[in-house]
Amino acid sequence: MxxxxxxxxxxxxxxxxxxxxxxxxxxxxxxxxxxxxxxxxxxxxxxxxxxxxxxxxxxxxxxAPPRATQPENCGLRHLAFQVENLEQAIRFLEKNAIIHEGIRIDEVTGKRFTFFRDPDDLPLEFYEI
Structure with a gap:
């Protein structure tokens, strides 16, 4: 174990x-x-x-040298934060002028999520639990 x-x-x-x-x-x-x-x-x-x-x-x-940040490159793909209400989380992003990709559905779990970027263009995710 x-x-x-x-x-x-x-x-x-x-x-x-x-x-x-x-x-x-x-x-x-x-x-x-x-x-x-x-x-x-x-x-x-x-x-x-x-x-x-x-x-x-x-x-x-x-x-510090830049690093490629696209999700399909080797290394950490993205960091996902748990949220209880995705619409509320998206309104929070918009209120703070943070661009997001809109609501998507995880084809395996059926859960809803969206991606956005931090100031260094690292991919972040809000994942609805």
Missing amino acids: SPIIGFHHIAIITSDYTRSKRFYTEILGATIINETHRAERDSYKLDIAFCDGSQIELFSFPS
Whole structure:
């Protein structure tokens, strides 16, 4: 039996730390757990959490190279956030001038979802539970 009980956090390297910090905390509503400036690396590390305890680590590094973000490229495909009401979540995105793809249906589960992007063009999803 695997000892894994779930994931602790997801780490994201940002191109604009201030912009991403605002997006994830002020717009998406994550709570700041800890913010660390690492002078020797000229970088920040921000630990944030959502109400269910899931966490994201936001990192800044000077001159971090861009990475392709299309869902079909190798690597993390996207990050999905659980929502109870997709229409309400979409209104929230629109209120904050965040472009989304509209409602789609998961052909396997029949659940509704939509995709949108973070400030670094990373694919994010609202998935209705």
